[in-house]
């Protein structure tokens with residue numbers, strides 16, 4: 005790129021937050037946008053690619069299901085892709101038997117070897133949790149048992165949570181979750197049935213290519229941004245990376261949980277019959293097993309005698325951030341960084357990394373569309 009190139013807007017990060025803003029700025033305001041991306045590919049953590057040996061598309065940073073109740077976001081994203089009819093279902097394996105998640109009437113009946121009606125099941129669980137109603141919860145475990153009882157908690161939640169966060173749920177704050185979903189009917193849809201849902205027919209990578217198609221959008225890969233970056237924009241820099249590395253960790257490192265994925269090819273049409281199965285038992289080190297061919301039923305995936313299987317392991321690694329460790333210590337640190345970053349001139353930030361938050365894709369898109377509305381008058 006020409007050394008003297010001066011974009012109107014510099015965007016750091018090519019995930020949904022960065023590319024949606026780039027699309028709006030280029031297509032609506034006709035601005036020149038330069039995106040800087042430290043990885044060698046577009047799309048942030050929502051990126052998908054094809055496995056070379058099986059030609060099965062998989063989501064490199066964990067299975068991503070697009071789901072939203074936000075009609076504005078759904079209409080917007082449908083301009084850049086078509087979705088298939090995939091409906092997400094999650095199963096969980098406990099002592100070599102498969103159960104449905106979130107816990108529903110089928111899970112309860114199968115686990116307790118009963119044949120309850122919805123109201124009988126509700127009474128049964130209420131009886132188990134009644135004595136906890138007046139408790140003041142001190143940790144995750146207390147709160148979870150008070151909602152679903154000891155047996156279901158120990159079978160399906162305890163080991164999974166321990167593996168996911170690397171410590172016993174007794175030492176996790178109760179604020180990590182509000183409610184463990186429990187259903188007294190046979191609904192096995194993972195997400196609310198009222199939500200729009202699907203997987204992009206041509207994969208996630210294709211959405212990002214379409215979002216950045218305007219000739220006024222340029223992208224530089226394998227390029228890490230810092231505050232002394234050589235290219236300065238005319239109007240504004242929009243940063244979607246973590247704030248601690250941007251500000252040289254002056255208040256210390258923000259802590260994250262991360263994931264490792266182990267790919268295997270199996271010589272069978274269908275390994276597990278579903279896209280995702282949870283493994284809460286501690287005897288397995290992994291937390292989930294993904295089988296991505298189930299995400300695209302429209303591609304006739306079972307014509308092939310090979311399948312791709314991906315085991316997911318939860319680890320601590322602040323350099324490859326996935327889930328913020330949302331405790332008071334880290335939140336306080338993040339507030340300091342936010343305050344400091346807010347003082348930088350001609351600079352905006354957002355997205356899951358800069359906000360130190362877990363956002364689903366629809367929330368990220370919605371936040372980027374709102375940010376565009378806030379900044380558009382400043383750069384005309």
Ligand SMILES: Cc1cc2nc3c(=O)[nH]c(=O)nc-3n(C[C@H](O)[C@H](O)[C@H](O)COP(=O)(O)OP(=O)(O)OC[C@H]3O[C@@H](n4cnc5c(N)ncnc54)[C@H](O)[C@@H]3O)c2cc1C
Pocket residue numbers: 016017018019020021022040041042043047048049050065066067068069070071227228229230244245246263326327354355356357363364365366368
């Ligand atoms: C395991 C997992 C599963 C998920 N599953 C779902 C799901 O099923 N459904 C759903 O809706 N959402 C899901 N999500 C959430 C989804 O991944 C996020 O909503 C989305 O990635 C947020 O986009 P973003 O642009 O904020 O961040 P990112 O996608 O992380 O993009 C940020 C980009 O900035 C780049 N960057 C950072 N710092 C710098 C720097 N200094 N210089 C240059 N580049 C930099 C990064 O390389 C990255 O590409 C999941 C998340 C995880 C962790």
